Amino acid sequence: MTIYLPIAELSVDVFIILGMGAAVGFLSGMFGVGGGFLITPLLIFYNIPPAVAVATGANQVVASSVSGALAHFRRGTVDVKLGVVLLIGGLMGATAGVQVFLLLRKIGQLDLIISLLYVVFLGTVGGLMLLESIHSLRRAAKNLPVRPRRPGQHNWIHRLPLKMRFKRSKLYLSVIPIITLGFAIGVLTSIMGVGGGFIMVPAMIYLLRVPTNVVIGTSLFQIIFVTAFTTIVQATTNFAVDIVLAGLLMIAGVIGAQYGVRVGQKMRGEQLRAGLAILVLAVGIRLGFDLVVPPDEFYSVVQGGFG
Amino acid sequence: MIASHLVPLSLVALFCALITASAQERTTPSGPPKFVERLDIGISTNEIAISSDFSGADITVFGAIDSVDDFLLAIGAYDLIVALEGPHQPATVRRKERVAGIWVNRHSISFSPIPASYSISSTRPLESIGSRMELAAHNVGINNIRLMPKGAIGDGSLVGPFRDALRRIMQTRGLYQRDPSGVRFISRGLFKASVRLPANIPVGAHNVRAELYRNGEFVTEQTIRLHVVKTGLEQFTYNFAHRHSLLYGMFAVAFALLTGWLSSIIFRKD
Numbered sequence: 001m002t003i004y005l006p007i008a009e010l011s012v013d014v015f016i017i018l019g020m021g022a023a024v025g026f027l028s029g030m031f032g033v034g035g036g037f038l039i040t041p042l043l044i045f046y047n048i049p050p051a052v053a054v055a056t057g058a059n060q061v062v063a064s065s066v067s068g069a070l071a072h073f074r075r076g077t078v079d080v081k082l083g084v085v086l087l088i089g090g091l092m093g094a095t096a097g098v099q100v101f102l103l104l105r106k107i108g109q110l111d112l113i114i115s116l117l118y119v120v121f122l123g124t125v126g127g128l129m130l131l132e133s134i135h136s137l138r139r140a141a142k143n144l145p146v147r148p149r150r151p152g153q154h155n156w157i158h159r160l161p162l163k164m165r166f167k168r169s170k171l172y173l174s175v176i177p178i179i180t181l182g183f184a185i186g187v188l189t190s191i192m193g194v195g196g197g198f199i200m201v202p203a204m205i206y207l208l209r210v211p212t213n214v215v216i217g218t219s220l221f222q223i224i225f226v227t228a229f230t231t232i233v234q235a236t237t238n239f240a241v242d243i244v245l246a247g248l249l250m251i252a253g254v255i256g257a258q259y260g261v262r263v264g265q266k267m268r269g270e271q272l273r274a275g276l277a278i279l280v281l282a283v284g285i286r287l288g289f290d291l292v293v294p295p296d297e298f299y300s301v302v303q304g305g306f307g
Numbered sequence: 308m309i310a311s312h313l314v315p316l317s318l319v320a321l322f323c324a325l326i327t328a329s330a331q332e333r334t335t336p337s338g339p340p341k342f343v344e345r346l347d348i349g350i351s352t353n354e355i356a357i358s359s360d361f362s363g364a365d366i367t368v369f370g371a372i373d374s375v376d377d378f379l380l381a382i383g384a385y386d387l388i389v390a391l392e393g394p395h396q397p398a399t400v401r402r403k404e405r406v407a408g409i410w411v412n413r414h415s416i417s418f419s420p421i422p423a424s425y426s427i428s429s430t431r432p433l434e435s436i437g438s439r440m441e442l443a444a445h446n447v448g449i450n451n452i453r454l455m456p457k458g459a460i461g462d463g464s465l466v467g468p469f470r471d472a473l474r475r476i477m478q479t480r481g482l483y484q485r486d487p488s489g490v491r492f493i494s495r496g497l498f499k500a501s502v503r504l505p506a507n508i509p510v511g512a513h514n515v516r517a518e519l520y521r522n523g524e525f526v527t528e529q530t531i532r533l534h535v536v537k538t539g540l541e542q543f544t545y546n547f548a549h550r551h552s553l554l555y556g557m558f559a560v561a562f563a564l565l566t567g568w569l570s571s572i573i574f575r576k577d
Contacts, residue, residue, distance in 0.1 A: 006542075009507070009510075059560070060563070062563035234556070250566045255570070291409040299469070302398065302401070303396050
């Protein structure tokens with residue numbers, strides 16, 4: 001059964017789109033990620049114009065992070081103050097990112113930059129996660145205790161000025177690195193159509209030293225706003241948000257996520273991280289492959305809407 | 308989708324009457340006419356609606372040659388070409404080249420507005436209808452669509468391959484297509500042409516152009532308009548997204564918030 005996407009201006013198979021949404025929802029529920037980094041490349045592989053894939057991906061992440069964030073709110077694992085500071089940076093980053101997006105589209109390098117960013121970020125994050133999880137799987141196998149994080153350990157980030165107290169996270173920290181981190185993720189949200197959780201979470205843990213229990217809730221909290229903002233800005237500057245496509249993905253995604261969560265709860269932390277790392281790496285390698293292998297058609301044509 | 312495959316005989320008869328009437332009204336601009344044949348065409352609809360399950364369509368164009376020479380008709384001296392030409396839009400062609408191991412868009416050439424779609428049907432393959440010059444003079448055929456580069460083109464050596472690539476890609480996408488046996492005579496001087504509309508047909512004003520050739524020489528042509536529009540909800544969504552983009556964006560976000568919130572209520576575990 002085909003359905004016409006009014007903004008992408010092409011017909012697609014409804015069941016393929018629903019299947020994609022459900023599969024990504026399942027994986028995102030299982031690993032506790034937003035799924036934007038999977039949706040956008042999948043849509044591009046399915047010949048959806050990259051501009052539409054990115055903008056629609058951001059819209060889809062709004063839905064998947066809301067349900068996650070609400071669960072964390074109920075458990076009280078959201079640092080709203082920290083989230084708001086991150087958000088300030090995030091909104092600025094998203095605004096800048098959309099302008100960059102517009103410029104790249106004009107000069108015909110958008111597809112390349114999207115692919116490159118995916119390859120670099122997915123490759124790095126996936127690689128690091130895989131190493132780390134293999135390491136802890138080995139330790140677990142040898143029955144060695146997991147090294148606890150030493151409190152009060154400081155790095156150069158903790159010597160920056162403009163400090164602020166974050167009670168929920170038990171942190172006294174400069175707003176500069178927080179806003180910078182938010183900004184960087186905001187740029188990625190608008191160019192890559194991701195929530196950025198896969199970079200935000202490790203950065204908060206290792207750079208800002210935010211306690212692990214509030215990291216995911218806080219990250220999800222600010223992702224809702226940054227992706228919502230990005231959706232609106234993409235809709236007004238690039239007219240690239242396809243609500244029919246986004247709607248199908250969201251509905252299938254939230255249902256798939258429920259089953260993913262159940263499977264995820266039965267697995268161990270290290271196994272989950274290793275699985276996620278392999279998934280992230282696979283997507284990165286697939287995109288990298290397309291950049292290196294000589295294309296079937298060296299020429300491309302852009303006419304009218306989204307080429 | 309298009310209910311024009313079958314046309315009752317009465318309509319054909321009416322059609323002939325109309326053609327005779329309209330042919331009489333016409334006057335030749337100057338000098339004695341080289342050809343006496345006249346051409347008239349019609350389609351059952353002047354609007355094609357793209358609904359949510361649109362997957363391409365065939366339109367049938369009916370036409371008649373008036374003052375047709377029976378002998379020439381019998382020996383097959385008449386040929387018809389029916390082309391559906393989409394709205395003109397500027398196009399940019401880019402070429403990937405290897406830079407530091409990865410394939411990057413390096414060179415690009417912009418072309419002055421070209422038809423966004425072009426579907427041509429004829430009684431015979433074009434090359435046996437007329438000489439290349441004759442066809443080129445009347446812009447007939449995919450190879451004769453004018454592709455004029457604009458802006459900086461360097462020494463011009465790239466224009467040829469870029470032009471070929473543009474034609475090739477438009478054909479791969481199904482936007483430019485030909486059917487060398489799509490036009491058939493159904494009775495004396497009456498013909499029927501079926502023209503394929505691709506699933507990705509651009510919306511806007513299209514022209515249906517019919518050309519009559521006699522012994523390889525252009526005789527006359529007729530053009531009618533065909534509007535391709537999105538239907539109800541698709542049109543509404545498209546317009547809403549472009550005219551009230553802020554509201555549209557906010558609606559998209561609200562829909563996402565609602566979906567997320569509902570799922571957290573429906574599947575609540577604690």
